[in-house]
Amino acid sequence: MSGTQIGFIMFGILMVLLVVRIPIGIAMFTVGAGGYYYLTGGELQPVLASLKNLAYARLSNYDLVVIPLFLLMGQFATHGGLSSALFRCVSAFIGHMRGGIAMAAIGACAGFGAICGSSLATAATMGQVALPELRRFKYSGSLATGALAAGGTLGIMIPPSVPLVIYAILTQESIGKLFMAAVVPGLIAMSGYMIVVKILTTINPAAGPAGPRVPWSERIRSLLLVTPVLIVFLVVIVGIYGGWTNPTEAAAIGAAACGILAVTTGGMRWKGIIESAVGTAQATAMIFLVLLGADMLNTGLAVSQMPTELATWVQNCGLSPLLVMIMILLIYIFLGCVMDSLAMILLTIPIFYPIVMGLDFWGMAAADKSIWFGILALMVVEIGLVHPPVGMNVYIINRLAKDVPLKETFKGVIPFLMSDFVRIALLLFFPIISLYLVHTFQP
Amino acid sequence: MSEEREERLSYDPFTTSDAFGPLGNFLLKVSRFFALTGGLIFVALVLMSLVSVVGRKLFSFAVPGDVEMLQMCSAFALSSFFAYCHLIHGDIKVDFFTHNMAPHRVAFLDAFGSLMVGLFAVLIAWRTGAGAMSLKEAGETSAILAWPVWIPQALMVPGFILMALAGFYMCGHMLRLAIWRTQ
Amino acid sequence: PDVVTLKVAHFLPTSSNFHQLVLLPWCDKIAKESGGGLKCQIYPSMQLGGTPAQLLDQVRDGVADIIWTVPTYQAGRFTKSEVFELPFMVKSAEKGSQAMWDYVHKNAMDEYKGVRLLFTHMHDGSQMHFGKKTVKTLEDLKGLKLRAPTRIGSKTLAALGAVPVQMPAPAVPESISKSVVDGASIPWEVTTAFKLQEICKTHTEVAPHHAKHSNAIFVFAMNPAKYNSLPAGLKKVIDNNSGLEASKWVGKTFDSFTTTARKIAVDRHNTFNVLTDAEYSRWVKATEAVDDEWMKEVAAKGGNGKALLNDAKALLKKYND
Ligand code: NA
Ligand code: NA
Numbered sequence: 032m033s034g035t036q037i038g039f040i041m042f043g044i045l046m047v048l049l050v051v052r053i054p055i056g057i058a059m060f061t062v063g064a065g066g067y068y069y070l071t072g073g074e075l076q077p078v079l080a081s082l083k084n085l086a087y088a089r090l091s092n093y094d095l096v097v098i099p100l101f102l103l104m105g106q107f108a109t110h111g112g113l114s115s116a117l118f119r120c121v122s123a124f125i126g127h128m129r130g131g132i133a134m135a136a137i138g139a140c141a142g143f144g145a146i147c148g149s150s151l152a153t154a155a156t157m158g159q160v161a162l163p164e165l166r167r168f169k170y171s172g173s174l175a176t177g178a179l180a181a182g183g184t185l186g187i188m189i190p191p192s193v194p195l196v197i198y199a200i201l202t203q204e205s206i207g208k209l210f211m212a213a214v215v216p217g218l219i220a221m222s223g224y225m226i227v228v229k230i231l232t233t234i235n236p237a238a239g240p241a242g243p244r245v246p247w248s249e250r251i252r253s254l255l256l257v258t259p260v261l262i263v264f265l266v267v268i269v270g271i272y273g274g275w276t277n278p279t280e281a282a283a284i285g286a287a288a289c290g291i292l293a294v295t296t297g298g299m300r301w302k303g304i305i306e307s308a309v310g311t312a313q314a315t316a317m318i319f320l321v322l323l324g325a326d327m328l329n330t331g332l333a334v335s336q337m338p339t340e341l342a343t344w345v346q347n348c349g350l351s352p353l354l355v356m357i358m359i360l361l362i363y364i365f366l367g368c369v370m371d372s373l374a375m376i377l378l379t380i381p382i383f384y385p386i387v388m389g390l391d392f393w394g395m396a397a398a399d400k401s402i403w404f405g406i407l408a409l410m411v412v413e414i415g416l417v418h419p420p421v422g423m424n425v426y427i428i429n430r431l432a433k434d435v436p437l438k439e440t441f442k443g444v445i446p447f448l449m450s451d452f453v454r455i456a457l458l459l460f461f462p463i464i465s466l467y468l469v470h471t472f473q474p
Numbered sequence: 475m476s477e478e479r480e481e482r483l484s485y486d487p488f489t490t491s492d493a494f495g496p497l498g499n500f501l502l503k504v505s506r507f508f509a510l511t512g513g514l515i516f517v518a519l520v521l522m523s524l525v526s527v528v529g530r531k532l533f534s535f536a537v538p539g540d541v542e543m544l545q546m547c548s549a550f551a552l553s554s555f556f557a558y559c560h561l562i563h564g565d566i567k568v569d570f571f572t573h574n575m576a577p578h579r580v581a582f583l584d585a586f587g588s589l590m591v592g593l594f595a596v597l598i599a600w601r602t603g604a605g606a607m608s609l610k611e612a613g614e615t616s617a618i619l620a621w622p623v624w625i626p627q628a629l630m631v632p633g634f635i636l637m638a639l640a641g642f643y644m645c646g647h648m649l650r651l652a653i654w655r656t657q
Numbered sequence: 658p659d660v661v662t663l664k665v666a667h668f669l670p671t672s673s674n675f676h677q678l679v680l681l682p683w684c685d686k687i688a689k690e691s692g693g694g695l696k697c698q699i700y701p702s703m704q705l706g707g708t709p710a711q712l713l714d715q716v717r718d719g720v721a722d723i724i725w726t727v728p729t730y731q732a733g734r735f736t737k738s739e740v741f742e743l744p745f746m747v748k749s750a751e752k753g754s755q756a757m758w759d760y761v762h763k764n765a766m767d768e769y770k771g772v773r774l775l776f777t778h779m780h781d782g783s784q785m786h787f788g789k790k791t792v793k794t795l796e797d798l799k800g801l802k803l804r805a806p807t808r809i810g811s812k813t814l815a816a817l818g819a820v821p822v823q824m825p826a827p828a829v830p831e832s833i834s835k836s837v838v839d840g841a842s843i844p845w846e847v848t849t850a851f852k853l854q855e856i857c858k859t860h861t862e863v864a865p866h867h868a869k870h871s872n873a874i875f876v877f878a879m880n881p882a883k884y885n886s887l888p889a890g891l892k893k894v895i896d897n898n899s900g901l902e903a904s905k906w907v908g909k910t911f912d913s914f915t916t917t918a919r920k921i922a923v924d925r926h927n928t929f930n931v932l933t934d935a936e937y938s939r940w941v942k943a944t945e946a947v948d949d950e951w952m953k954e955v956a957a958k959g960g961n962g963k964a965l966l967n968d969a970k971a972l973l974k975k976y977n978d
Contacts, residue, residue, distance in 0.1 A: 052572055052583045054565035057590050080718030083605030084711045086598050086634070087627045091549035093541060099516050099552070203670070203702070203827070274835035276527055277828065279544070283523030290520070308513025309506065309558070316509075316559030317566055319552055323598075326706055333704040334664075369570040541823055608714070615733035617808045618823070 034070070038337025041066040045328075055374045059324030066331035081330065089323055093279055094200050098148070099315040100282035101191045104263075104289045105147030105156075106307035111293020113260060114156045117142040118164070120253040123245040130232030130239035132168050133178040134225045136161035140182030141221040142257065144189035145264040146289060148196070149314060150372070150416055154183025154424040158431045171238040172435035174231060177443025180424040181224050181451075184413045187372070189217035190268055191282070193318065194376050194412060198405045201380045207272040211472065212402045212465040214268070216410065216458055223450035231446060256296070263288045272472065318373060325377035332381060342385035352390035356459065359383050360411050367415020371423070375412045383408075392462070399466050406465040407458055414451050417444045494647065501636075501643055502561050508636060509558035512551035519544055519551075539618035546616070546626035553633030557640040560591055578652045585648035592641025599634035602627060660693060661891060663883070666700040666721035668709035674846060674914050675725065676701055679907055683898060691894040697723075713878065717771040722883045727873050728768070732808050736954050737765035738874055740969045743951055744813040744944040745868040747779055752978030754778035754908030757874060758901050759972050764965055772878040775899035778907040780844045781915040782869025783810065786857040787840035788833045793861070793930045795939055804829050804841035809947065810871040814842060816944045817870075830856045842871055846914040854922040861930045867937050868978075870944075877907075 041062050048058035064078055071077045089095070108114065121142070122135035140157045147153050158179050165175035187194055190210035199206040232239035245253075267285040270276045276284065290307075293299035299307075332338055345355060366375050387404045388397060395403065416424045419441050429440045458464050494502060523544065526537040537543070559565065567587070572580050609624035616623055665684070669675055676699075684697035703709065705721055712726035728735045729742060738761055740746070747753035757777045761769070783806055785792060792798050798819050805811035805821035814821040822838050829841045830851045840857065848854055863869055877899075884895065922929075932940065952962025 049568040050571045051586070052567045052569065052580070053587045053590055054567055056566070057594050060594060061590065076718070077720050079601060081706055081715065081720045082597065082601035083608065084707045084714065086553065086602045086630060087549055087605065088706070088708045088711060090552040090630065091545040093545055096544060096548045100520065103516055103520065274831040274837055280523050280527045283520045284527060286520045287524045304517065305510060308510050308517060311516065312509035312513045312555040313559050313562065313564045315552065316555035317564050320556060321566060330706040333700055369568050371566045374566060612734050614731045617732045620733065
């Protein structure tokens with residue numbers, strides 16, 4: 032049997048394990064270790080020996096430490112009430128427009144995303160803050176929950192973003208450049224969602240009534256309350272990109288700043304700190320178990336040579352690069368039907384990345400291609416968080432909105448998905464959208 | 475039977491309680507303590523990094539060996555998170571295919587999943603411990619502080635042992651639920 | 658006949674000088690000489706998992722059949738071999754690599770228990786590269802923040818009055834351009850990959866007849882059980898491509914990288930500051946404490962540091978370094 036065949040068999044077994052609800056990290060680990068054992072001639076010694084270092088190598092990785100730090104930053108922001116300050120601020124400015132409260136929720140999601148690396152946390156936090164308001168102003172259930180579920184994805188599309196960190200580490204790409212590249216596409220995503228709300232409420236004004244107009248003095252006051260958020264964001268993103276601090280230090284500064292803000296202005300006390308610590312622990316463990324499993328799986332796949340052989344095959348089979356890219360994006364959307372975004376990145380990047388890097392897209396330089404593909408992959412795995420049947424954000428928001436049937440929420444998300452597809456197409460044909468800032472502020 | 479057991483068993487990142495017996499509640503308490511300790515270590519690391527960065531920028535002073543301290547401490551802290559995550563159904567699973575399956579069947583599958591979590595943790599605890607012992611024998615140290623590297627690696631073992639216990643307990647717990655739900 | 662596939666692991670990307678100009682030619686050579694009986698399956702960039710520091714353990718445990726790494730990434734384990742990383746020891750990779758091969762086989766084989774050394778080598782020696790600072794004397798160096806290459810390299814920089822900063826090599830260009838560090842202690846060989854010649858405008862070098870301020874040791878090692886499992890003919894092929902001659906060849910290849918990399922900086926009209934003989938002696942004197950500290954570490958492990966250091970120096974002399 033060729034290595035590639037074994038690689039495909041490994042994937043087959045992995046799918047079976049996933050179907051029967053084995054935790055994704057454990058399933059990846061089992062298949063990786065099994066494949067490795069088989070490929071090294073059925074000897075236990077090599078696999079046992081490589082396991083000696085697996086956990087320490089992964090868990091002491093300096094770059095990966097940014098993940099718990101970004102999660103801690105988000106926890107502090109949540110427990111310090113920064114989410115409601117953001118929401119109050121944005122709705123003070125645009126709440127009086129038709130559909131304005133839903134747009135404000137999306138804007139606040141983007142703001143929260145700027146200091147939080149996770150989409151689930153953004154959806155859950157902003158859901159708790161904005162849903163009661165949306166219901167108070169008699170927004171339709173599908174618009175309210177749809178906007179929040181989609182808005183939650185801004186948590187990963189606006190940097191900092193955990194999937195981008197993972198992508199950077201898998202591809203030895205610069206975290207700072209990837210974060211910088213995600214800024215404009217993230218803002219386009221936010222605007223796209225707001226436009227969707229505008230269109231929906233123009234068609235059906237009853238779905239999203241206007242809120243009260245807020246006097247300017249009040250607007251300025253609410254703006255002052257959230258400026259620290261902007262400062263934290265700038266410190267983190269500019270600090271990393273400018274090379275003033277490394278990502279881990281920047282994440283630590285961001286977490287410290289959010290923690291101090293939460294204690295001084297948000298009234299966070301010991302209880303909040305403890306809840307933040309435990310919340311970080313849970314979300315981090317969830318991610319790192321998948322990372323441990325992916326490590327073993329990638330080793331197994333590397334030994335099988337399947338990724339390299341597949342990349343060579345794609346390069347030689349004469350398909351147009353654009354077609355290959357579209358196929359890759361479709362595979363992501365398909366995988367997103369059943370899989371978590373992080374697991375998707377970990378599973379597919381080792382395979383797709385060599386393929387993409389071996390193809391020519393409009394003569395783009397390798398360094399640019401690598402960043403552009405990272406942002407494209409981020410956008411397309413993010414869709415999996417909201418599209419049926421298992422969009423995680425949809426479940427989180429739907430659980431918060433007890434009176435809205437799940438079907439309504441999924442229906443509410445569809446228009447936002449449309450804007451996602453438009454944005455992905457834009458980014459596919461105009462890579463400059465992601466590369467503009469990276470080129471302009473070349474360090 | 476307490477009605478908490480009627481809660482959805484599918485992946486729910488924000489579940490914090492489950493109707494455990496005394497053993498399960500004890501395990502949950504220990505695991506929560508481990509997770510909290512690890513989380514607070516990260517809070518402390520944040521403060522250390524802050525001192526280090528500010529010191530380096532403003533006073534040409536850096537905490538010596540801050541990078542390797544962060545690496546060693548985070549390895550220990552991260553290893554202490556897994557048991558708690560598993561006990562509160564925090565693992566990422568694919569629940570698409572089992573969405574409409576009867577709850578007792580799902581519980582049965584989850585019992586199997588937890589068993590694998592337990593076995594994985596035993597394997598990792600064993601190998602990590604073995605790795606620590608060979609590092610001790612070789613006398614490897616960290617580069618700047620010259621701290622022995624085997625110690626932080628050995629400190630990861632308790633976290634994985636606790637994870638194994640959590641996996642095996644959840645296996646039994648889920649089996650009980652599966653049988654109870656069948657009746 | 659059966660083809661034996663050797664799993665070769667290292668930590669650099671495929672674009673690296675080592676991968677392209679040392680490993681691939683070596684693999685081609687053994688394939689040719691064995692009539693296709695030996696084949697390399699290369700795993701670059703730590704594809705077999707783990708960290709660069711763990712590579713020697715991986716080959717010992719049979720995770721990989723052959724590895725290439727810097728053993729001193731594992732601090733505290735290769736104290737005796739580390740002698741060649743001491744300040745102002747080695748002039749050229751070609752000579753230093755041969756001396757290292759002899760020295761290790763004479764004095765430090767206990768540090769390589771469980772692995773079979775195929776060749777040992779050094780790089781072309783670190784020089785100092787600065788964003789814009791001009792460094793001609795010890796006084797110029799005082800208080801400057803410099804990226805340090807190794808553990809000993811870090812101590813050397815501190816002894817010279819600079820502030821050593823640890824960071825991975827790929828982070829160096831960005832850090833220099835943003836003045837996070839003023840410069841880096843790095844061999845010419847690595848500068849090409851990071852286009853360091855474009856960011857650094859001045860380079861402080863020692864004269865060719867002097868030893869460089871820092872170096873790193875590398876080993877290319879094989880799993881002994883894998884070696885023993887080979888039929889006699891294939892063993893012979895491996896033997897013919899390892900040892901002193903192979904070490905010399907690799908060293909020479911690394912020296913040749915310097916010429917290419919340095920030419921880029923010359924063509925860009927960068928400034929080169931070469932230490933005068935008098936200044937060089939001051940630098941050597943300033944770093945004597947690093948040697949002393951190393952001898953103490955050897956003594957703590959029951960070795961005779963003084964004798965080892967003298968032996969290393971004698972071997973370097975033997976090869977006219
Ligand atoms: Na974010
Ligand atoms: Na999904």
